[in-house]
Amino acid sequence: MSAHNSPMEKHPIPEAIARDAHVNADQYKAMYEASVNDPEGFWREQGAALKWSKPFTKVKNTTFAHPDVSIKWFEDGEMNVCENCVDRHLDTRGDQVAIIWEPDSPTEASKHITYSELHREVSKLANVYKTLGVEKGDRVVLYMPMIPEAAYAMLACARIGAVHSIVFGGFSPDALAARVKSCDAKLLVTADQAPRGGKATPLKVNADAAMEVCGDVQTLVVERTGADVGLKEGRDHSYAALMAQASEDCPAVAVNAEDPLFILYTSGSTGQPKGVVHSSAGYLVYAALTHKYVFDYKDDDIFWCTADVGWVTGHSYIVYGPLANGATTLMFEGVPTYPDASRFWQVCDEHKVTQFYTAPTAIRALMGLGDEFVTKCDLSSLRILGTVGEPINPEAWNWYNEIVGKDKCPIVDTWWQTETGGHLMTPLPGAIETKPGSCTLPFFGVQPVILDPQTGEEITTTEAEGVLCIKDSWPAQMRTVYGDHDRFVSTYFSDYKGYYFTGDGCRRDADGYYWITGRVDDVINVSGHRMGTAEVESALVAHEKVAESAVVGYPHDIKGQGIYAYVTLMSGEEPSEELRKELSDWVRKEIGPIAKPDLIQWAPGLPKTRSGKIMRRILRKIAEDDFGALGDTSTLADPSVVDDLIENRMNRG
């Protein structure tokens, strides 16, 4: 086993990888230079890799200039995403496996779906959509387990030009209702239940509850477990029944390159979640290109991304990127620790996985359970490892590298966002040496800049620290916030004019490597899931006993960040352990389990400025158990509230 490298020391590229990878260091440099010096030329060539019904002549038409932000790629071309992910491969790969599905329980059989089968299922489902009245441009909400039908449901939308919006199966009925309503969905596709870790999430029961709130929506129900969930006459339809009658013939509809492919709701620093809108062609070109280069994907590889399709990672790297490349993609229904902590590694062995892509939170959790769960497995098929979702600490990185990767698999630490559609900064396995915790260098076409948060000026020295912005567009950039272009402009292009503002802090080291230091806004990252503190606060104050609340993140060993809520009760209400539990359950019901506060502190008062603004900086420090460095509290209206909060803090190191 190699000695641990210091964080500033580079890990060399394993020899076998350096020899065979798509690009080496010199090629990366040359391609990167070309991509930023001549974006038109670079992306014209990449765009041409898709199958077009009507070829594009224009490549890039984008401006970040406030307030006229407008992003268009390949704008006069026409194509179909489903055709590119499925039909295009039929001649050469009809019998190749497109999707390997591994169920929650290892005792249930896995499935291998070929490109021909995928084509048949998706075509039938697209016809089912049509019989339910779904037309081009209509929105279809998916609330699904991790089953092949989730991929069919996405691709079937694309086939007829409908726009899908996936709601993660862990979200509550209220959260589902809000999203169905916000995008005015024509159809909801769900399942009876979602098995996960030996339990079953009652998706259909939740969908019924959601419709109590948002009103009835036509619903297609996939029979996953066969539980008797009841179909409401005139509203609910059986997937099995409609698929049995559906024709296999459904031509893919050509759409404009810029027509939306999907909407995905994500949390921001203020207000309710935003509907991030992604395009068709630009998104697909970029998802496919990053999948190929970042994971060094080659024919016969078995690619596994452990994300849920409810997150952007699942969209880009379970479904669209891999399938556009004619890859074999593995979809896993379960969790890393069921039936035990060997599950991931057993699945790798069983299916001879070559690329494995997961989140730091999973790595930290597994690391804590002991090496034997990993070392008893073979894992010799693995070639590349990846992480995504949050900064990875060097301890977890080293464990992943040594215990899982046996020091022979490069780790690609991919930094990106729901808004970016695909990886923006990441190592390329054969080209960029890694450093534990750094996402290293930008992908082709991406121009990161670090700005001074005070002046908004670009820091041009190699070593720099500040806020991370991107200087120019890339094809998979989100196009707008659904129904609210002004919010798009004000969220991402107003604080630092002329740039896309990522919301992340960042450091660039002497080698020019980038290190994400975390969000600089009121967004927290819990187990790689993004949560707006404002959302949790508004859920808390919706409870009748809560007068006021402030929510911040604090360091958490497994989750990266935990949710710390300060709660002021209505006068006359008494704090109690029961009430604490009641509030936790309440947030769980309002948003979902991922939003449940880890710690709730009763706050008789919150630290506010004289103008009534909550001083979150102070609350963050107390939650971090770092109250020695509170900084200037002289502008507080009532400094004594701080003493009480410190006295009764919940996170004591």
Ligand code: WT7
């Ligand atoms: C935020 C985006 C993109 C897929 C999953 C999350 C953080 C993401 C990394 C990384 C450090 C990371 C950032 C970013 N983040 N990847 N490799 N290193 N931080 O998507 O929910 O849109 O969250 O996740 O803070 O802004 P998301």
